[in-house]
Amino acid sequence: MPFFYKTDKNSSSKYNTSTIFTEEWTWYSLKSYDLIVVGAGAAGLFCAGIAGQLGKTVLLIDHAKVLGEKIRISGGGRCNFTNLNTSHQNFLSMNPHFVKSALAQYSSQDFIELVKKYQISFHEKHQGQLFCDDSAKDIIQMLLKECELGQVEILHPVSVETVEQTDGLWRVITKPDVFEAKNLVIATGGLPVPAIGASDFALQIAKQFGMNVIEPRPALVPLAFTSQIFSAIEDFAGLSTKVHISAGKLKQRYGFGQFDEDLLITHKGLSGPAVLQVSSYWIEGEPIEIAWVSKIALENLLAQDSSRLKTVDQLLIEFLPARLAKEFAKQLGIHGKKWAEIAKKTRQALIDLLCEWSVKPAGTLGWNKAEVMLGGVDTKELDSKTLMSRRHAGLFFIGECVDVTGHLGGHNFQWAWSSAYVCANNLSI
């Protein structure tokens, strides 16, 4: 239905710039739906498809030219789409219980059933992480098909200029159309990787409607170091080894995070699953602690009679790549020396170095390298059973834009699916 929409010439909004609008009243078309979803990523596509299949008329809007880009690049191109062991313990949030209801209503098993229905073959890689055998594009195709089955109208690339609430309806103003619906879902994700369309849209909309936002920061992100952590870090770049890693002892926000994962040394510092996991718990100024070797296993080995005549390097390669074993021995000046020759004090220094290595990161590699956003729309503002705003009927926030951040391993996608599902099943109409 076409209608006239009044433009406010004094407003600073982009929508009302005089270069675009020369008159106070401008001709627009107004289209009505049961649901408008902004953001056609993992959560938005899934939510729109379900709502459409439940008989709702759905419009899905995204500003990106290509849809599902984050899904496409995820999991090294194979999309770690869920985790067999996902539970509330895999998430960081100011309210650690918030995710429980959504995960109970739509679990990783439910999503696995859907993947099986589409005959997408997958495999378990590590600690319950499920990846597509072929390509992440299979998941995108599945989500698009779900939208097609729900007769979802997808509009992209289209930018939303403003969002308003009038007479119990949500009005979404784009160029050149205006859309309205009783339900508005914001699924525009977090700030990581701006090059593929990330924006702070969700946080801006939350603030516009007086909702609290937990300060966002990059998470699952490599860490940078100013001081030299090894004698010549270039020599170690590319080297990977399993460690026990921990951070967050100050318990400032999310408590203490500790993981047994692979650590990767790069030209820029430390990365790999171990560092990505711990980065979510790390706070500026704090050290991270790394046990390169299990203390019990190391002490057992060193106590054996047969160890006395072996060199330190020979002993350490039981646990570490040879280059790294040599580096640690060199740092204590005992490279090439037999264990029996090492003074008691130096022996203890070696055990401390290998089992309680403490190093202070200078910072993270930032939004371009982060996989997810920590913080977001405060869960206190949302009903955990529906993801609807407690103060604004019909306004929902789902997926990464909410203050719910998963560990590495498929948990973030599971949150996208679970939050989308509960939202789609609880629309107000």
Ligand SMILES: Cc1cc2nc3c(=O)[nH]c(=O)nc-3n(C[C@H](O)[C@H](O)[C@H](O)COP(=O)(O)OP(=O)(O)OC[C@H]3O[C@@H](n4cnc5c(N)ncnc54)[C@H](O)[C@@H]3O)c2cc1C
């Ligand atoms: C490199 C990388 C690898 C990852 N690998 C994994 C993995 O293997 N497993 C896992 O669980 N998680 C992974 N993640 C995290 C995962 O991709 C996200 O948690 C997930 O995509 C969040 O879903 P979402 O729908 O909330 O947001 P997104 O999938 O980011 O979708 C948001 C959508 O909103 C659109 N949008 C943004 N702003 C606007 C706007 N202003 N107007 C209109 N549209 C807008 C975007 O174009 C996008 O289409 C990875 C992330 C990265 C960066």
